[in-house]
Amino acid sequence: MENVIEMNHITKIFGNFKANDDITLQVRKGEIHALLGENGAGKSTLMSVLFGLYQPEKGEIKINGKPVKINNPNDANNLGIGMVHQHFKLVHNFTVLESIVLGRETTKNGLLKMDAAREKILELSERYKFKIDPDAYISDITVGMQQRVEILKMLYCDNDILIFDEPTAVLTPQEIDELLKVMKQLVSEGKSIIFISHKLNEIKAVADRCSVLRKGKYIGTVDVATTSKEEMSEMMVGRKVNLSVDKKAMNPGEPVLEVQDLCIKSKHTHKHIVKNVSLQVRAGEIVSIAGIDGNGQSELVYGITGLMPLDGGSVKLKGKDVTNETIRNKCLDGLAHIPEDRQKYGLVLDYTLKENLVLQSYFTPKFQKKGFLKFGDISQYAKYLIEKFDIRCGQGEDSIVRGMSGGNQQKAIIARELDRDPNLIIAVQPVRGLDVGAIEYVHKQLVEQRDQGKGVLLVSFELDEVMTLSDRILVMYEGEIVADVRPEEVTVQELGLYMAGTKRGVISAS
Amino acid sequence: MLAKKKSKGENKAILNFSASVLAIIAGLLFGLLILLFSNPSQAFPGFLMILQGSFTDGAFGIGQMFYVATPIIMTGLSVGFAFKTGLFNIGASGQFTMGAFVAVYIGVKWTWLPDQIHWVVAILGAAIAGALWGFVPGILKAIANVNEVISSIMMNYIGMYLVNILIVKHVYDQVKNQSKPVAPTANLPKAGLDQFLGPNMTIGIFIAILFVVIIYILIDKTVFGYELKACGYNPFASKYAGINSKRNIVLSMVIAGALSGIGGALLYLAGSGKYIQVLDVIAPEGFKGIFVALLGLSNPIGVLFAGLFIAHITVGGYNLQLYSFVPEVIDIIISAIVYFGAFALLFKAIIRKLMTNSKKEGEQI
Numbered sequence: 125m126e127n128v129i130e131m132n133h134i135t136k137i138f139g140n141f142k143a144n145d146d147i148t149l150q151v152r153k154g155e156i157h158a159l160l161g162e163n164g165a166g167k168s169t170l171m172s173v174l175f176g177l178y179q180p181e182k183g184e185i186k187i188n189g190k191p192v193k194i195n196n197p198n199d200a201n202n203l204g205i206g207m208v209h210q211h212f213k214l215v216h217n218f219t220v221l222e223s224i225v226l227g228r229e230t231t232k233n234g235l236l237k238m239d240a241a242r243e244k245i246l247e248l249s250e251r252y253k254f255k256i257d258p259d260a261y262i263s264d265i266t267v268g269m270q271q272r273v274e275i276l277k278m279l280y281c282d283n284d285i286l287i288f289d290e291p292t293a294v295l296t297p298q299e300i301d302e303l304l305k306v307m308k309q310l311v312s313e314g315k316s317i318i319f320i321s322h323k324l325n326e327i328k329a330v331a332d333r334c335s336v337l338r339k340g341k342y343i344g345t346v347d348v349a350t351t352s353k354e355e356m357s358e359m360m361v362g363r364k365v366n367l368s369v370d371k372k373a374m375n376p377g378e379p380v381l382e383v384q385d386l387c388i389k390s391k392h393t394h395k396h397i398v399k400n401v402s403l404q405v406r407a408g409e410i411v412s413i414a415g416i417d418g419n420g421q422s423e424l425v426y427g428i429t430g431l432m433p434l435d436g437g438s439v440k441l442k443g444k445d446v447t448n449e450t451i452r453n454k455c456l457d458g459l460a461h462i463p464e465d466r467q468k469y470g471l472v473l474d475y476t477l478k479e480n481l482v483l484q485s486y487f488t489p490k491f492q493k494k495g496f497l498k499f500g501d502i503s504q505y506a507k508y509l510i511e512k513f514d515i516r517c518g519q520g521e522d523s524i525v526r527g528m529s530g531g532n533q534q535k536a537i538i539a540r541e542l543d544r545d546p547n548l549i550i551a552v553q554p555v556r557g558l559d560v561g562a563i564e565y566v567h568k569q570l571v572e573q574r575d576q577g578k579g580v581l582l583v584s585f586e587l588d589e590v591m592t593l594s595d596r597i598l599v600m601y602e603g604e605i606v607a608d609v610r611p612e613e614v615t616v617q618e619l620g621l622y623m624a625g626t627k628r629g630v631i632s633a634s
Numbered sequence: 635m636l637a638k639k640k641s642k643g644e645n646k647a648i649l650n651f652s653a654s655v656l657a658i659i660a661g662l663l664f665g666l667l668i669l670l671f672s673n674p675s676q677a678f679p680g681f682l683m684i685l686q687g688s689f690t691d692g693a694f695g696i697g698q699m700f701y702v703a704t705p706i707i708m709t710g711l712s713v714g715f716a717f718k719t720g721l722f723n724i725g726a727s728g729q730f731t732m733g734a735f736v737a738v739y740i741g742v743k744w745t746w747l748p749d750q751i752h753w754v755v756a757i758l759g760a761a762i763a764g765a766l767w768g769f770v771p772g773i774l775k776a777i778a779n780v781n782e783v784i785s786s787i788m789m790n791y792i793g794m795y796l797v798n799i800l801i802v803k804h805v806y807d808q809v810k811n812q813s814k815p816v817a818p819t820a821n822l823p824k825a826g827l828d829q830f831l832g833p834n835m836t837i838g839i840f841i842a843i844l845f846v847v848i849i850y851i852l853i854d855k856t857v858f859g860y861e862l863k864a865c866g867y868n869p870f871a872s873k874y875a876g877i878n879s880k881r882n883i884v885l886s887m888v889i890a891g892a893l894s895g896i897g898g899a900l901l902y903l904a905g906s907g908k909y910i911q912v913l914d915v916i917a918p919e920g921f922k923g924i925f926v927a928l929l930g931l932s933n934p935i936g937v938l939f940a941g942l943f944i945a946h947i948t949v950g951g952y953n954l955q956l957y958s959f960v961p962e963v964i965d966i967i968i969s970a971i972v973y974f975g976a977f978a979l980l981f982k983a984i985i986r987k988l989m990t991n992s993k994k995e996g997e998q999i
Contacts, residue, residue: 431873
């Protein structure tokens with residue numbers, strides 16, 4: 125079978141860092157070729173090279189057997205390469221039609237002529253059962269629909285080589301199933317797909333072959349049908365991994381967090397993004413909030429922690445009403461927050477590691493005396509945390525946090541928040557962007573905190589994470605809690621229905 | 635391990651320093667071009683004059699340099715300090731003018747004060763006036779999120795016109811259209827320094843250095859400085875950490891304003907025969923402060939040296955007139971230096987490349 129893409133011996137160096145080290149990727153015509161690797165393994169770099177965003181230091185690219193030089197995304201497009209980015213590149217106040225033709229508008233006498241484009245888009249949408257409305261605004265359609273717009277964009281340009289960069293991260297299980305079906309239909313029509321993912325289930329379900337990268341190096345290409353998930357994950361991580369979490373039976377105590385009828389208004393639209401949410405987290409319990417990104421989870425957490433003003437409702441920590449308390453006082457009352465956006469909220473990136481590790485405690489007598497910081501004590505404490513939480517950094521406690529890897533930045537936040545001995549830990553997407561080893565570690569820490577009798581409120585978009593860690597699962601849809609279930613009593617499919625808003629459960633008071 | 639750590643930190647300091655030096659060299663060369671353009675035959679002697687700066691006139695020149703440097707170190711400190719906390723204090727001019735006026739007013743009118751503390755009270759009054767002029771943009775930003783750049787530009791104009799009115803009303807010298815001379819007791823002590831460093835030499839420069847040290851300690855060693863810098867680097871994370879950013883914005887502008895105000899006092903209490911002119915011109919010392927802060931990378935110690943350097947070539951600029959150049963050439967050079975300073979990142983990248991290359995070569999040998 126002929127190869128549509130051959131990337132031979134690609135090496136891409138950034139400074140002293142080899143992002144791609146002699147990588148070879150060969151994609152056959154009409155196959156779905158999965159590209160598997162952890163974050164930072166070099167998948168995105170490799171695809172950026174293919175898409176013309178970076179020039180490799182070494183190596184050659186052949187498309188349909190002919191050596192080519194791809195200098196920019198336009199070259200890639202002309203060669204029939206299209207990409208659905210992980211973060212969609214759409215204009216929010218454009219209609220679907222406008223977004224798709226953007227960059228290749230057909231004009232007559234300088235005026236837009238959209239009729240032909242509209243017809244072609246409707247025809248494509250029909251063929252793949254996309255049910256898309258060409259006149260809807262991007263800002264009004266769901267994330268799943270936006271992704272279809274991105275796919276239509278590639279098809280509209282008659283691309284034959286399609287790259288999907290982590291396409292399932294933002295979808296519900298049902299939407300994922302549909303996407304995988306579309307991908308299969310596309311290859312059956314002779315197109316070739318590169319499917320970037322770290323979710324083995326999906327690769328198993330849809331891909332023909334799978335190339336694995338690890339730390340910038342090419343590990344190998346395997347036939348998906350004859351390779352087990354365990355073998356693939358071992359190739360990806362380089363050792364055996366145990367993704368199941370050992371958990372003791374739950375032993376819940378008094379409620380540590382009680383939220384009653386919480387309402388939050390959006391800053392921009394003044395609509396309620398959190399509507400009358402009530403929930404409770406008890407000591408020794410992990411409560412997860414599942415849902416698709418953008419259904420009010422982030423705002424709910426900002427409301428509880430005090431980063432966003434409330435429009436009604438109350439928050440109690442260990443029985444004490446803290447609704448109108450300052451963020452500082454909530455923190456002193458034992459609230460720990462591992463924020464969703466660690467670089468925006470969790471860290472002062474231009475501060476050193478030790479300065480960041482005392483961000484919540486620099487004002488205590490332990491670290492200051494008469495307004496002067498006790499740098500000696502701060503360094504000592506930082507060393508202790510670095511040791512205890514295994515934070516790896518170039519220059520110890522004096523490393524500038526900006527230069528640390530994402531995983532170690534996250535470890536720093538976790539170290540700071542957990543070592544304060546809080547009563548309640550609110551963790552939002554705590555493992556986003558981390559590699560498998562770090563994920564194991566963070567999960568272990570959260571379960572440990574629970575076993576020590578602390579309450580954990582976990583917000584996650586990853587259903588696997590929700591299912592393995594939680595003692596109780598709440599599902600949020602459009603600002604409301606639509607389900608309160610136990611992981612043993614529910615399937616991923618059922619959760620998907622709740623997340624999509626097609627099913628509603630009975631919400632008990634606690 | 636320790637040695638390695640140190641060398642890394644030193645590297646960074648060297649990098650920052652050499653980027654500034656490169657900006658200065660580029661700016662000076664640009665100045666040479668201008669000299670060549672306007673009068674080719676005298677260009678090189680004139681250029682030498684700039685480089686020699688204050689040293690041309692021996693010890694008196696150095697005294698003059700200190701005199702010129704004192705106010706711009708203070709405004710530079712003001713801008714740099716605010717910048718460290720994430721605020722752009724473009725209102726240093728207004729704060730400077732207010733400080734200058736109050737110092738002069740106290741110097742002229744409050745002669746009932748004991749001689750020994752007359753000048754101290756004048757400086758304190760200037761600090762309070764400057765602080766007030768910083769407080770207004772600060773509180774507007776904290777309460778209503780008014781951009782401090784816009785409000786402090788407005789405060790510059792309000793300050794300038796208000797001071798013009800107040801001078802005419804209270805301390806006016808009609809003949810020369812300027813403020814009246816202050817009482818001798820309000821002038822800064824000279825502590826005998828004027829004997830060998832020239833008539834304009836006072837203890838002003840030491841007061842400025844004292845504030846450099848105070849601000850350095852405040853920023854780098856105290857809880858307050860830690861909070862201020864955190865707000866400057868990342869306001870979101872500061873909010874997350876429960877830091878009261880509104881209070882810090884106000885305090886930071888108040889301190890910045892006070893520093894500029896003191897700068898005004900130090901200039902007009904130097905007994906150099908300089909008076910506040912009743913003109914519709916915004917005090918240039920404030921804008922020079924922005925240059926100084928940029929060149930000194932907002933670091934208090936950097937500000938001190940940047941202020942001295944700019945004073946050095948400014949004094950050189952006066953001597954340029956010997957070669958029939960206008961001293962304003964110096965302003966062009968200073969602007970060019972600041973302009974090239976904006977390429978600091980580019981310079982840093984070049985230097986880093988040079989450093990790694992030379993290291994590689996060293997390894998090969």
